[in-house]
Amino acid sequence: MTLIDHEAELSRASAGGGGLWASPAYFLRRYPLGAAGAVIVLVIVLMALFADWITLFDPTTTDSRASLASPGGAHPLGADFMGRDMWSRIVYGARISLAVGIGSTALGCLIGVSIGLMSGYFGGWFDLVVQRFMDMLQSLPLLVMALVMAAALGPSISNTIIAISIPLVPTVARVIRSNTLMLREMPYVEAARAIGMNEFSIAVRHVLPNTLAPLIVLGTAQLGSAILVEAALSFLGLGIPEPHPSWGRMLSESAAEYVRTAPWLVIYPGLAISLAVFGTNLLGDALRDLLDPRLRH
């Protein structure tokens, strides 16, 4: 795509002539990979939302006759050794993955944004203390930190969300803080002071909304890691407890015993995890390019 094309696309997109579909169409042309990622994410979201309509079996109902049924027939993706339908478990697993992924990312962002904003805007000793604490948190890799948290909290869905969200906090807080450090020097912050607004309102009304673009990018990127960490925790038995279907635990249940005899028990959950992470990462990359302030005009 040449520069001229790019300019034309930009002007067409900003003119908004095509109505509702102009921006998606622009996104598709400009970021085909990102669009693919968006489609993958959308499919997973739809799967999670309409799980009841697109599955025939309850994901937790066992059926001894269908034990280790190969793919095809009534069980399009086969069944595990307890005869639970793999397709149902994958589809309902999307619910768990998304709930945990989005929940922990949102929680992590909420805490991270509050800390980052306060730390960056008000500075001083609070900033110093909080940032050293963030250094400590960040010195451990995401998975290790989540492992420690999950082991301490015990397995349950809400604990898994908390365990994954805490290691996300320092990353978010860092990004928001560095943005805030820049934004608090903007003339419109000074102008807000000049109309008599108090510092807290300025931070929330004038600084915070301007940090949302990087936050969206970061959130999307972190969503992929959160899904992956959930799978890893569940694989290790520290994440989502029975009977909820989790992609990670589905892998761990079958990996050792059935990988040769019933490979579909490993392939499909693995594929689901890979696709979900791949899709969110592609989307995150495209959003980063799209919202990069250097590309804005």
Added chain:
Amino acid sequence: MTETSLAHKVATRKSESRSDDGAEALLEVHDLRTFFYLRRGVLKAVDGVSFSLRRGETLAIVGESGCGKSMTALSLMRLVPEPPGKLVGGSVNLAGVDLLKLGEQAMRGVRGKDISMIFQEPMTSLNPVMTIGTQIAEVLLLHEKLGRSAARRKVIDMLHLVGIPEPEQRAKEYPHQLSGGMRQRAMIAMALACHPKVLIADEPTTALDVTIQAQILEIILELQNVLGTAVILITHDLGVVAETAQRVIVMYAGRKVEEAAVGELFARPLHPYTRGLMASIPRLGLMRGAGIDTPGRLQEIPGIVPPLTNLPPGCAFAPRCAFADERCRMQYPAYEEKRPGHWAACWRSDTLYGGGDG
């Protein structure tokens, strides 16, 4: 030291009494001192500035970059970044209240309500993610007891008043959808929304297109007449001063060096620095007046402003002044009334320009 500060005190007391016998003074600034405590020393950004402002008057503060004119404005608003800055002394009396003695909470009630400010950069003085209307409404919601819809109506009235076409439509737009001139109009609308007593305009036209500058100044002056606002116009553009102000203060290195009515100042500048500023304005006659082979050269003031952390003991302008003598270099000149209503701080103005007896 003792002699100069004494002279300074006498001078400021004189200027105070002078403003008393004039019409009622709305804003009275006395001996304002704003210092910055930096690692390399104390930077005296504003050092003993006094002036008064009457209702509906326009006062211009002129000087080079870094002469303390913007810091004077920020000091009046109590918006000097602290630390490293500090308002070390003086008083700012607005309608009988000393702003420097107010608590932060009370001061917030004054900003935007009694004193407001227009900034130099209309491009970045508006928040890019908020609509114009929302931003102007903020000042109304902060200071006036207005509901959202009443504030909305008032915003549209203000936008109309500053000459923005289709105000209903524009109020819903974001800053990037407006031109520089339109944005500065929006800033003026925001600054004047609560009908402040004093408007500080810090280089309001510097960042704008020349063709827009005149329009913006005209709007400020027009609204000043309508609302009775007193304006402090901070600028380095003497052309703007001549068109708009009634009185002018010339600042150099954090201090007032000259003050006079605008006509008097342009007719008879008494400080060599003011003369230098005037000589450095491009004029049409400059080229014509010179010979055919030797095109007239624009005069510049030689040298640069001395570092404010390390000012010379005498007149701060002495190192750049063609007429400076030993006394100028050793002793800070008294700030005194050289002619009726015309004050200057220069040892040699009498001999140079015959200021004493007119």
